Amino acid sequence: MQVVDLNSSRYPDLLKVTKNPPKKLYIKGKYTPQIFENCLSVVGSRKMTPYGQRVTQRFVREVASRGITIVSGFMYGVDAEAHDAALSVGGKTVAVMACGIDAVCPSFQKDLYNSILELGSLAVSEYPGSTQARKWTFPQRNRIVAGLSQALLVVEAGYKSGTLITAKHARDCGRQVFVAPGDVFSSNYKGICQLITKGAKVVTSGLDIAKYYDADFKANFGAGESQGRLGIFGNENRKRERPVKRNLDPAEEKIYSLLKSSSLNLDDLVTTLGVSPSSVSAKITSLSLKGLIDERGGIFYVN
């Protein structure tokens, strides 16, 4: 564990320039100041829908795999999903804890906490020892989450939620706020709609976010260096050229193209295609084994 003082050169610069930076930052994990160079904060609802989960996983993976650190608040829901997604592509992540540096809150996420530290990422807190998380420490922590990054991505937010507090902090510090669009009727998107009307930028993929960093980077350091350091466009091109070798039979092809347009459950597939559930089940298995589709709670979607 390390303690970084506000006056220290090792204190994250972006956080230093905010209105009310913590005087001391307690850090667990292998700390090098580079980890705070390019950061994206990702926050969202604790009560994430399956759609929100997919968005978080997809966007964060795309961003984190380009060397951008993912900062979040280690709460269950979108926060935990963001940490997990960053680790899954070998990216870096920073968990800003609402409790003391020696505690883990929520405790049932101990496994995630351990893998964050084991995989070379950080847990930080402004509270020493095993201070308990309180109602007020969560919004306090939000200012650190917002302050550590150049930009904030909000995935799902209710009408009155802590997520909106983080967004407010980010805006106050002049950071870019991105939102992932969703269902305007869902209570989980009331906050998102609010942010959009206030000028948050809608993004539809992690690449949109990555481009922002790249442009930002170019403005500061010039294009050449940017590619060398971050390699954003290089990665993107490679991804586009990925050869798609599918080898599907006609029935599989049909199911695959249906799932491409929207995620469906097995029953929907059966009624749309008009074939027996047993053959759809078998084809679904084969598509899933080929790694083309995935499933959550009985709903299938294209990977």
Place this chain on the structure above:
Amino acid sequence: MLIKVLSAASIGLESLKITVEVDVAKRGLPTFEIVGLPDKATTESKHRIKAAILNLGLDFPTSKKITVNLAPADVPKQGSLYDLPIAVGLICLIYDINLPENLLFFGELSLDGTLRHTKGAFLLALFAKESGYLKIFVPKQNLREVASIPGLQVFPVENLMDLFSYLKDKSKLEPVITEEFSLDLEGGSSKPVEEFGGLDMEDIIGQAQVKRALEISAAGGHNFLMIGPPGSGKTLLAKTFPSILPSLTLKESLEVTKIYSAAGLISPGGSLIIKRPFRAPHHTASYAGMVGGGAIPHPGQISLAHRGVLFMDEFPEFPRSILEMLRQPLEEGEIIISRSSGSYMFPCRFILIAAGNPCPCGFFGTNKVCKCAPGQILRYRKKLSGPVMDRIDLFSSVHPVDLDKLKRFSSKKVKGESSKEIKFRVEKARDLQKERFNSLDLVCNSEMSNKEIGRFCGLDHSGNLLLKQATELYELSARSYFKVLKISRTIADLSLSEGIKENHIAEALQYRYKDI
């Protein structure tokens, strides 16, 4: 003056002979006592008997000391069935009638001398036949139930007066004799124990996957868990399940009837149970209610579901003790209840259909917002892990059918497959299993142990390859691996295929337990 009349008692599913000794003493204070561990209902029979005999205008030795002993005296006696043998004993003593030997009596008396329907008659009659007491006298309302047993001379008694005439001069009563057991009893014989308005699978719109899972469950006797949000139709689907189960065989019907007789659940005028039982205990059911219990144990819900279906709605809401308790019955197909007075065995070979929500509020993992705290969800889920889950082979998630689809389909009158068609396939698959397990003590694929799985679930090359690939990708445990094989066997049986093909395994893989 002393007379002995034969009757019988059942404890659990076992029966024993009871000798009713009636003594009318010349001396002593006028009393009427029943001894031999009678319970309250048995003790009160003296009032019924006295009133009935007097109301029929017959003599009653009011001023004598009457002692009735129910031998063996150390076995507790329950119920009102000794009314008839005691009354017969008294009448024979009063009117000096010579009672022929080896007649067996039981039945409850009404105050006007008529006989009422008596519980447990089937078990007692079965005992009578096995012990060679072939002439038995029963209340008329028990006739169909008792007369379903072949080889007995059953005398249906409507009124004590008729019996009096018969004993005096062999008039009034004619025995009913059945040639052999038959399930085609006129008039539907017994009412199914729980009727759900004849639900048919064709009436359910959509839900193709769950219907298919139910079909597999019925064909292979696999236990099935479905998980879905409230209002997705889980209960409705479960209720159609009995309609696709194969019909009861005679042997099974006798087993079920015995249990229902012991529980006193055969209604007046009822006979053999010919429909598979469907029991749906509420999740507040007590331990004794589920397993069976009482000082002299009565069958519980799991035994009442024998050869049928035990539907546990809101499965994770059941107390942990009950979920743990299910483990042994699911494996052994019987439950042994031990009391200080002895051990009682009740069979309980049923198919478990369980339904549950993904979380306490029900909307976790759907597009509606879940209102549960994560701790709540964890605790709820924990109930779904552990030993009882090892006994469940099939899993499926259930999704609500959207309103548009419901409207569209109900207006078009598009119907799915009827229960009759599915039942036909199920019965064919069961026939195949019967052939396969001919030399073994198994009935369904679900009962196969790992050894039998190895013997009967061989895969071809492509099947092996597919399963290996899936085991790696889905990180299947050894247990899930064997479950997939069992389900594949049943799917192959349903398509009347000798070997298990690649597509059978591919389908079976969709019914594995997936974390939500």
